[in-house]
Each structure stands twice: as C-alpha cells, then as structure tokens.
Amino acid sequence: MSTYAQKKGVGAVIWDYLTTVDHKKIAILYLIAGGFFFLLGGLEAMFIRIQLAIPNNNFVSAGLYNEILTMHGTTMIFLAAMPLLFAFMNAVMPLQIGARDVAFPFLNSLGFWLFFFGGIFLNLSWFLGGAPDAGWTSYASLSLASEGHGIDFYALGLQIAGFGTLIGGINFLVTIINMRAPGMTYMRMPLFTWSTFVASALILFAFPPLTIGVFFLTFDRMFGANFFDHTMGGNTIIWEHLFWIFGHPEVYILILPSFGIFSEIFATFSRKRLFGYSSMVFATVLIGFLGFMVWAHHMFTTGLGPIANAIFAVATMAIAVPTGIKIFNWIFTMWGGSIKFTTPMLYAVAFIPSFVMGGVTGVMLGAAAADYQYHDTYFVVAHFHYVIVGGVVFALLAGTHFYWPKMFGTMLNELLGKITFWLFLIGFHLTFFIQHFLGLIGMPRRIFTFLPGQGLETGNLISTIGAFLMAVATIVLLVNIVITSVKNVKVGNDPWGDGRTLEWALPSPPPFYNFKQLPLVRGLDPYWIEKMNGNKEMTPAEPIGDIHMPNNSFIPFMISLGLFIAAFGVMYRVDHAWGLPVLIAGLAITFGSMMVRSIKDDHGYHIHKEDLLEDEDKGVKA
Amino acid sequence: MQAEEKFTPETWPASPEKSTLEAKNKFLGFWLFLGGETVLFATLFATYLALKDKVPGTDHALAKDLFEMPLVFLMTMILLTSSLTSVYAMYHMKNFDFKKMQLWLGITVLLGFAFLGLEIYEFNHYVHEFHHTFTSSAFGSAFYTLVGFHGAHVAFGLAWFITLMVRNSKRGLDLYTAPKFYVASLYWHFIDVVWVFIFTVVYLMGMVG
Ligand code: HEM
C-alpha cells in the first residue's frame, strides 16, 4: 500500500479531489474555494471603496452599488470566512484529538460540495440578470419588493450552502465527542478543538432558524405565500427575528474558532502553557451560550419596546465579561514567556488591541438608548469590521501562515509574511478607524454616494486609501504562496520548533491514515510533554494493527449537483415551462444518489499491518 | 467486532445499535440531527403562533371554523400507534428476530400511510370547503408550512423504512444493518413527538379559539 506516494496525472488528481473523503484533502478544498470567494468579496469591497472615494462619484450606478454591497457581505460571511475556518477545522482538529479521520468522512465531503455549489449558484446571479440587492440581511419588505431573480439566487444559494454547514457542524461534534485518542479528556483538548466544538454546537442550533426564514422568503417570492406580506396578514418583523436569531450566533461561529487559532499561536510562540486554560474553556462555552440571548440588539430601533430593549441590552453587555477573561488570559500567556515574533504571532499580538476596540464599540452599540444614534450609520460598519477583520480575518491570515506547513509541507516565506502583516494592519486601521467618526457625524451606511461640503470627503478618501493597502497586502500573500509552492522546500514534523499539540507530532503533511498507532495523551499539550521528557515521538497507545479506512465516493458531488440543478428549476418555474421538469430532474439526481448510497454497501477497506510495517522500513514515519 | 460478522441470537450483543464505532457515531450524530430538527420545528411553531388567524378580510375561515376533532383525533391515534409498533419492531431487532421485526415495521408503514392519506384528505377538505389555501392568507401559509413540513417528514420516513426493509430483506440483521433500522425508528418517534405538539398547539388550541 505504498502506492499513494506515486506520482499521478492531472486527471487522476482532480478525480481524487472530487471524490475524496479525507479530512486533510477536504481542508485543502475548503481553503481553495474559501480563498477564491475571499478574493471575490475583496474585489467587491474595492469597488465599494472606489465608488465612495470622492463625493458624487459615478464609478458604479446606485443599483449596481446595492448588488455589489449585498454580494460583498454575503460572500464574505457565508462563502469566505466560514469555509476558511472550516478548512482549518478539517485540517487540524482531527489531528489535535488524535483521530484518524472525522466521524463521517462521507458527510464531510457532502458538506463541502453543498457549500461549493451553493456559493457558485449565488454568484451565477451576476451573469443571469443581476445579483441580490437587499443587503446581506435581506430584510423581508425590501427583499420582497426586489425585482428580477437576485433575491431568489440569495435564498436558494444560502439554503444549499447552509445544509452543507449544518452537516459539517454535526460531523465535528460527533468527531470530538466519540473519536478522541486514549487519554484525550475534554479538559485536555486544545483550545482550537474546544472552540470548534462550541462553534459546531452553535451551528446546529442557529442554522435551522435561518433555514426556515429562507424557506419563508422562497415561499413568499416564488410560491405565493404570505409570511411577510402584511396586506395578507403577514408580518415582516418575523424575518428580522429569524435572521438575527441565526445572525448573532453566526458572528460567534466565526469568532470563537478564531479565538481558538489565536490561543494556539499565543501558547506556541510564548513557549508557555496557555494561561488560565480552564477559564478559557469556560469563557468559550459561556460566550456560546449567551450568544443566543442577544439577537434583538440588532433590532433596538425596530420598536420592540423599552422592556425588551433593556433586557437585550443587558444580555449584550454581559458577553463582554467572558470576552474580557479571554483577552486577559492571552496577555498573561505572553507575560513572562519567551516570545518569538513570527508572522502568526504578529497577527495574534495585533489582534488584541484591534479586537478590543471592536468590543468597546460593541458595548456602546449595546446600550439601547445610545444605539438610536448609532444605528445604521458608518459607526456600525466600523464596529463589525473591527471584530470581523480585526478578529476573524486576522485569525485566518495567522492560521494560514501557522498551519500552512502542516497542510502542504512547506513554509511560507517569513519576510513576505511580515510585509503582508504590516500592510494589512496599517491598511485595516486606516480604512475602518475613521469610519467611527464618519458614522458619528451622520454618514448612513448602505448609501452609494455622498455630497461634497458635509465634512465627509477626507474621511472617505482616507478609508479608500487604507483599502488599497489591504489589497496590496493580499497580493503579497498570493505571491508568497506561489513562490513557496514553486520552491517546494519540504519541512519536518514540527517546523516552528515549538509545537505543543498532537498535530505537530506528525509528518507535514501527515500520512492519509494520520496515526499509525493512536497516541497516548498524558496531559494538556501532549507533544510538548513528550518533548520535555526527552521523547522524539508520542508514546503509542496501541500496537500496530490493521487500520480501517473509508472509500472515496463521487456521490456527495452528485447529491449537491442535483440540488444545484433543482434550484434553477424552482427559480425559473415561474417564468418558463422548462422550470418544473428541471426541478424534478434535479431532485431525482439528488434523491437517486442518496438511494444509491443507502442501497450499495460501502464497508471501506483495511490497510494491513504488514504494509504499515513495510512503510516504516522504507523510512515513512508516522 | 467486525460489522459484517454473522450472529446467532446467543452471540447478538445487547445494544447492537451502538456496538461498533461507526454505529456509535451514527447514533450520536442522529441524536444531534434531531436536536437541529427540534429547533427547526420550534421556529415553525413560533411563526405559526404569530400568524395564527392572521387573514386579510373577515370572510376568511379561522382556526376555530376549520378544525374538527374526530378527524385529527383519529390521525393522532394512528400515528401514536405506529410509534408503538415501531417499538415492537426494535424489540425484536434486539432479540435478533428479523422476521418479526420486518412484520412490525410493515405494520408501522401501513399506519404511516393511513395517517398520510387522512392528512391529504384533510388538506383537500380545507381547500375546497373553506378556500383556506397556502396563498389565501398568512394564516394559510403558516398552517400548511408547519403541518406540511411534518407531513413531508412522515413521507420521508416511510420511504426510508421501505428502502431499508426491501434492501435488507435477504440478508437480515448484523451490526451493519441493525443501526440503520434503529436510527430510522428514532426518526419515526421524533415525527410522532412533533405531531403531539401539532395536535396540541394547532388543533386543540385552535378549536378553543
Ligand atoms: C463584545 C462583543 C460584541 C457586542 C457587544 C456587539 C454588539 C453589536 C450591536 C449592538 C450591533 C447592532 C448595531 C446596530 O445595528 O445598530 C452589532 C452589529 C454587528 N456586529 Fe457586533 N457585537 C459584538 C461582537 C461582534 C463580533 C465578535 C462580531 C463578528 C465576528 C460582530 C459582528 C457584527 C456584525 C456583522 C454587525 C452588523 C450587522 C448588520 O449588518 O446590521 N459583533 N454588534
């Protein structure tokens, strides 16, 4: 079974990725697809900033501006940030808990392809009559009034991608609960695994309300239902509730894994155990819990009344407490550590003040009475970009540099990495800091242009300049990736030299079965413990034996493709006769593929002990 | 334990639904999935309560005009019984009695079809007697979506049972097939529990006014 080391043709590689159920390859798929959408969303951001660089600009029209704005937000949240986090969860979490794969490798692949086809579907709107234009929040009265099929693309695309996310969440939960290596108790799990766990639980409970909300929107727009149509007895506020019951947990689905990545980086490069590990776990769980009780802070001005507003204001501000615990723990982790300022560490250090600023404006916004002033101004735009870029995007960039060697076996260039970091950091603050003040002096959000002589020119120009710096930073990162891949200098197990958790005990990239023998975990930071005891490798918890592996499958791709086709049918059913047959054909492909999956037995295969031993003789270490 | 191993009633484990790692994963994953489904239905219930009797004019039928006790009571009894019969099926599964399991699953499926038939009759009745349709009012949209979602779950559950029964009719029970039956029966119970809530919230509370 050493065939996996052989060189393969391009076609074989593509087929391999189309059918793979290996979490490490699925991670790469998520990274590539999420990275692609990140660039797309970034391009849309640049168009927004160019349009707003000077007053009365007509780089894009008002209608097109709305489409770009909507697609920017939707793409960044659903198609870039979440999949990129999923990339790291897939790549690292199973290794961190000492598992050979996730609990449901088949569903893992299905989750990816659903996300992928959902994202492609959404973006095809650009070529098929116009993109959605009611904002990423798609408030019902506005989205019902929107003409063309833009909103339908939004609803159906998010529905398909959302199923993928839900499947991914369940998969990670089961993996973490059932597949931990011997000795890996809950309170020895690395924080990235913990935050994956909590974020997955949030996905499980937050996505169904979105699913239902989007169903209602679809029914109202395409099947004549009246959920949000007040002339027929409907109620448009229902959408706001459903969207934000999903939407606020969603921001924690994004930020908690980011916190997790930073926790790993702080401990690694301070070369010190994470300070206050148990309180970190506690804070993560508490944030996840409270995250469900604050959704109405997005609706303070909707008119829910003073009592509701007061309750949600207090709950909102309460989240600052566990978040504060985390901030102090990170600082104390660095305190007295022997710090190495690598690229990931630079992002981590810069993240603290940046994110705290976003948290402070969050508490300001959470004061319901004050929010009447801030709501729907650039102040809110500044707030959520400080948390999302200063928190999530920094973590994604840090994670890219940190885990690149584990995923691809090569190190990104540190000098270029640091150039990216500084350009991005400066560009980020230049872009968004000034937006606080633009908001406070009254610039509303979601406007396509502004007038001269109202004090908005300088701020907007500065903001646009900052955006260009971030764009340059991204280009430097791409150059770095190309150079690194071309040079292709392979690295060993622990390229940073200070790895603490199990993934660094494995080769980079790990063999497809991850662990030849499951490791014995003897405490928090198990690899660090072994290193401190003078061991080069983990102590095995089992003798070498046969390893059971799942078979590759093309069915996930087909299931997702079927839904993709069906979505076109649903949408064009209203204006073309071919809509209905296409809908039925699409569903037939999906359910047919599911039938095949359930009828055809798939027991997987075994890697035999002898082959594993043979690999060892040839020096393939695991 | 190998999943494909052959068993006798003596060697059959006590909890065949979770005696391999795959089965354990499936078992837990399915419970979590049901957690998500619970939120899904909770959302539908909340919307239904918000939109109950919200109609555009005075000539529209309201909940108290529509629902009749005998029909929904019969539907409830049928579905509850089908839950019981699926318990019998799982009892025989645990005792490694494949024939009896298939028999009780067959009865479960028949009851499920009876329920579904009555539901179709019910909807048809509302549409033709009361002009209460999916598009006639927000109340109609919310009602048909909630109850219809449940009905779609019943239909899916039936298709699932039938597929399992046909596919495994020749080879019987082992540690690969037992978890499949078990999980399907869990799903069936869940559908039943949801119906108890629909019966209470939609029908009983609807008839009260
Ligand atoms: C201490 C923590 C936080 C507090 C107190 C807080 C509070 C708030 C409030 C009150 C609003 C509504 C403002 C308005 O519309 O008038 C808001 C908006 C927003 N927040 Fe936060 N937030 C916090 C953390 C986060 C995090 C961690 C993220 C994402 C990773 C985030 C993302 C957003 C987004 C995307 C919006 C804008 C939504 C829209 O389009 O209207 N927030 N936040």
Ligand SMILES: [Cu+2]
């Ligand atoms: Cu929020």
